[in-house]
Amino acid sequence: MNPPRSILHLDADAFYASVEQAADSRLRGKAMAVGGETRGVISSASYEARALGVRTAMSTAQAKRICPRLILVPGDFEKYERFSRLMFSYAYDLTPDVEVCSIDEGYLDLSKQGQGHPCDSAIHLAKVIRDNLKITISQGLASNKFCSAVASKLKKPNNFIEVPSGTEREFLAPLPSRWLPGIGKKTESLFVGAGLAFISDVAHMPLKDLERIAGSSASALQSFALGIDLRPVIPASATPKSFGEQETFTSNSQDEFFILAVLRSMTDRLCRRLRDEGLAARTLTLRIRYKDMEDTMRSESIHEPSPHESDFYPMLQLLLRKAWTRPESLRLVGVRLTNLHVALPEPELALTGLPQKSATERLQLAEASDLLRRRYGKKAILRGHDLWLRKKLSGGKSSGDSFSDPGKN
Numbered sequence: 001m002n003p004p005r006s007i008l009h010l011d012a013d014a015f016y017a018s019v020e021q022a023a024d025s026r027l028r029g030k031a032m033a034v035g036g037e038t039r040g041v042i043s044s045a046s047y048e049a050r051a052l053g054v055r056t057a058m059s060t061a062q063a064k065r066i067c068p069r070l071i072l073v074p075g076d077f078e079k080y081e082r083f084s085r086l087m088f089s090y091a092y093d094l095t096p097d098v099e100v101c102s103i104d105e106g107y108l109d110l111s112k113q114g115q116g117h118p119c120d121s122a123i124h125l126a127k128v129i130r131d132n133l134k135i136t137i138s139q140g141l142a143s144n145k146f147c148s149a150v151a152s153k154l155k156k157p158n159n160f161i162e163v164p165s166g167t168e169r170e171f172l173a174p175l176p177s178r179w180l181p182g183i184g185k186k187t188e189s190l191f192v193g194a195g196l197a198f199i200s201d202v203a204h205m206p207l208k209d210l211e212r213i214a215g216s217s218a219s220a221l222q223s224f225a226l227g228i229d230l231r232p233v234i235p236a237s238a239t240p241k242s243f244g245e246q247e248t249f250t251s252n253s254q255d256e257f258f259i260l261a262v263l264r265s266m267t268d269r270l271c272r273r274l275r276d277e278g279l280a281a282r283t284l285t286l287r288i289r290y291k292d293m294e295d296t297m298r299s300e301s302i303h304e305p306s307p308h309e310s311d312f313y314p315m316l317q318l319l320l321r322k323a324w325t326r327p328e329s330l331r332l333v334g335v336r337l338t339n340l341h342v343a344l345p346e347p348e349l350a351l352t353g354l355p356q357k358s359a360t361e362r363l364q365l366a367e368a369s370d371l372l373r374r375r376y377g378k379k380a381i382l383r384g385h386d387l388w389l390r391k392k393l394s395g396g397k398s399s400g401d402s403f404s405d406p407g408k409n
């Protein structure tokens with residue numbers, strides 16, 4: 001039998017707000033929050049603001065009502081990405097086996113490291129990050145990814161919990177079942193109704209019965225509930241996690257409408273994967289390959305990270321025109337989304353402003369479409385460019401009859 005692994009999960013506390021406090025001493029110790037600009041919601045609140053009831057995804061109007069002294073700072077996502085790179089550079093000092101999951105979360109596999117106990121490494125890591133970056137992190141150490149992630153989030157901020165090998169199941173048993181992967185608010189109430197309020201209930205239920213409630217994910221869920229998770233830490237070397245796709249055309253193309261429709265379709269799929277993992281991206285990189293094999297890449301970032309394809313559509317045409325400067329046909333195009341952040345949760349309370357409402361509705365619409373596609377297949381919902389592409393690929397007219405401007409859907 002293999003010796004138990006030592007997996008450390010690192011999760012920065014109130015990351016955006018903490019970075020702002022670290023960067024500006026006048027904000028330290030104050031009730032402050034990042035957000036309010038485009039969506040009218042709080043992206044991250046300092047612990048001083050949380051103590052007064054301000055929460056992530058709350059509308060800024062409501063936050064101001066609860067806490068009139070609240071200092072609002074616009075998001076500076078480039079600064080957060082810089083801090084994130086510095087933070088993970090200290091993790092890489094301990095081991096090359098670092099999996100960066102988002103801007104402020106990641107796993108370290110400390111099983112192989114020669115020097116010292118993994119607990120000492122965790123304490124050291126929190127200290128160097130605190131001393132050098134003036135932000136705090138919470139960490140969980142366990143024999144697998146799931147338990148270490150739960151341990152890091154259980155008692156924030158500035159905390160460290162070790163789950164000794166062999167105690168995973170006892171550690172998880174008393175926690176509400178919403179701690180299991182994929183159990184959101186709606187699934188949680190379904191679970192509670194079925195007598196599965198706690199992880200121990202999920203662990204004990206006969207698999208046949210659990211399948212009736214959780215479908216095909218029942219067996220994976222039960223493994224997690226039993227404290228079993230064999231997923232490896234996947235080090236991404238120097239490249240942080242990203243989502244990308246590329247496509248080689250069956251025949252080289254010079255048709256901008258067609259190419260844009262392909263790019264939009266790709267962006268749709270990549271954003272669906274983002275949403276599946278609860279992530280949002282800020283930077284899109286477009287790659288083209290000319291028929292003579294020359295490659296060109298162009299990138300652009302949006303101000304705030306987003307999980308929605310429609311936020312990336314405007315930059316596709318712009319980037320395509322920037323990249324495609326020679327009058328040559330293209331052989332391949334690709335899209336990659338990077339600078340991944342944890343997506344904002346759905347707003348918690350009644351909506352008070354229009355920007356927040358539209359953001360929520362957009363997320364709900366996106367989630368509903370994702371669900372329909374998962375249940376009824378990829379073609380259950382098609383956007384304008386998908387229909388246009390289908391028609392074109394099946395030999396129909398490509399003259400843009402029902403799709404005169406792919407930028408407008």
Ligand SMILES: [Mg+2]
Nearest residue numbers: 011012013104
């Ligand atoms: Mg965090």
